[in-house]
Amino acid sequence: MDVRVRALQTLLVQKGYIDPAALDRIIELYEKEVGPHNGARVVARAWDDAAYREWLLTDATAAIADMGYSGRQGEHMVVVPNTADEHNLVVCTLCSCYPWPVLGLPPVWYKSAPYRSKAVIDPRGVLADFGVSLPAAQHIRVWDSTAEVRYLVLPERPVGTEGWSREQLAGLVTRDSMIGTGLALTPQQAAAASRAAAAAAAQAGTPAHSAGGAA
Numbered sequence: 001m002d003v004r005v006r007a008l009q010t011l012l013v014q015k016g017y018i019d020p021a022a023l024d025r026i027i028e029l030y031e032k033e034v035g036p037h038n039g040a041r042v043v044a045r046a047w048d049d050a051a052y053r054e055w056l057l058t059d060a061t062a063a064i065a066d067m068g069y070s071g072r073q074g075e076h077m078v079v080v081p082n083t084a085d086e087h088n089l090v091v092c093t094l095c096s097c098y099p100w101p102v103l104g105l106p107p108v109w110y111k112s113a114p115y116r117s118k119a120v121i122d123p124r125g126v127l128a129d130f131g132v133s134l135p136a137a138q139h140i141r142v143w144d145s146t147a148e149v150r151y152l153v154l155p156e157r158p159v160g161t162e163g164w165s166r167e168q169l170a171g172l173v174t175r176d177s178m179i180g181t182g183l184a185l186t187p188q189q190a191a192a193a194s195r196a197a198a199a200a201a202a203q204a205g206t207p208a209h210s211a212g213g214a215a
């Protein structure tokens with residue numbers, strides 16, 4: 001696959017259809033600047049500010065652009081809020097439509113045929129695959145993205161976060177929670193995750209022979 005992409009790129013550059021520097025800039029943009037941290041800031045603001053939440057739910061494109069996030073694949077945004085009664089799940093049954101400005105590029109599973117078909121047929125089963133179990137009474141609503149409309153899930157604000165700053169809140173918002181295949185982290189889960197990340201970083205910092213010698 002990689003070889004075919006490179007061959008195609010070489011051909012397009014040789015024919016003068018694309019500028020390699022522009023291509024590098026686009027790749028760098030989506031690697032470093034655009035990603036789920038953008039969406040997380042949108043969600044955190046909506047949790048913290050009722051007026052913004054209202055704006056986000058009535059005109060998501062404008063409310064998201066107010067945070068500085070707009071552009072390709074985000075021209076027509078709709079934000080769907082999770083509640084105690086209803087959980088939202090986003091899929092693109094046709095291909096891989098995804099709100100790039102707020103989530104970056106889609107994960108591989110989002111583009112996979114099993115996810116795209118099962119999300120519609122058995123959304124509760126998909127959530128189980130992701131380790132999410134919802135109360136039976138909570139209805140699951142599936143949203144099929146198109147080239148026209150891109151959806152973003154507004155997850156429920158975790159309990160125990162009263163008085164948290166927006167930056168703290170954003171740390172609880174995962175990519176999957178904005179697709180609907182996950183929930184926002186609880187403060188306990190976030191603390192455990194940051195401990196695990198710190199441990200992994202410490203492990204990576206030790207010499208290879210001691211870190212992975214036993215494996």
Ligand code: FE
Pocket residue numbers: 092094095096097098145146147
């Ligand atoms: Fe698509």
